[in-house]
Amino acid sequence: MTQGLEGVTTAILGLAMDAASLRQQAIAANIANANTAGYVPQGVSFEAQLEDARRGLRTQGKIDPFAIAGVKLQMQAMQSVSGQMNPIQLDTEVAALSQNTMQYQVLAKGLNKHFAILESAFSDGKR
């Protein structure tokens, strides 16, 4: 029953948290296999698929639900712009891990506050 109440925000935040946890697994795999020969670095391309949503946000101030319907979350091989596989640099991976953790916490906190506002509406402002 609560899907109608700002369902887009909840959906996109949930999707972003899914992407962040999948990315965490990819980075952990990269770090564990830093010295393995022939290992292909993995990544998750989430923000790149959301170009439509970002454009909608800039122009209209909200996301069209269809823009996020087609987002697929999967681990892919990371390639540089020239199509080659970059070797794994350990400090870059650890920095990415740190940033991903922060992103997850930011999303969790944002979702928390979002639900807190809705909840204060339901409970009439009483505890």
Add this chain to the structure above:
Amino acid sequence: MSIDSIASIANVSMMDPALGPAAAAQQGGFSQMVAKGLDEVNQKLLSTQTDLQKLAVGDVQNLHQVMINLEEARMSFQLLMQVRNRVLEAYQDVMKMSV
């Protein structure tokens, strides 16, 4: 965010603390004041939704500004709720009075 139902109390006089001195001067603008207050809170809440969506999509400009706006929106919404509660209490007090 459906807060249109609160607009039904527009004809009850309301003490909005931010507009108190100005409102006391003129007697006829209370419904406009209420509507304006509602609109402002609504705009704040809508802008926090946009900010949260930007966070999720990866368009982060200013994290602390987003958090400050979220907290401001939440506080103004809670203030609105409390004001509504007080006004309802006052209305019920008035209705309880035997003619």
Add this chain to the structure above:
Amino acid sequence: MDYTHTFAISAAGMSVERARVDVAALNLANAQTVQSTDGKNFQPLQVIARSADQGSFNQLISQGMQGASEFTRDLPVASVEVSGASPRQVYEPGHPFANAQGFVSYPGVDPAREMVSLMTAMRSYEANVAAMNAARTMALKALDIGG
């Protein structure tokens, strides 16, 4: 300025320092390798760190063509180049690679200089890590706004 740029900045700095350490280690490991008479074997290397080229296409692609603040244009980029130090000659007349005068040429690697650059690279790396941790702590504290 958002926190994602902060991590990219510190990561770029750390990559430069790692390149310095790698090059210093390589120079030290090859300090005693003999150069043949035409001097082609090992040339001592050095790291040149520059600010990233502003109009570089790769940079624009990686920033996604939008939200490129002025901070990301000044990211350091390290390039490894031959240092051009002249080889040092050691008098060893019985050596198979000695030239006509009995001198064997070794790469012009100064061990003291390499050790110093190793230590400064390590300290700079630690400083970059401290900067990244500080930025992360600040962003986490920003999350605590409003309890």
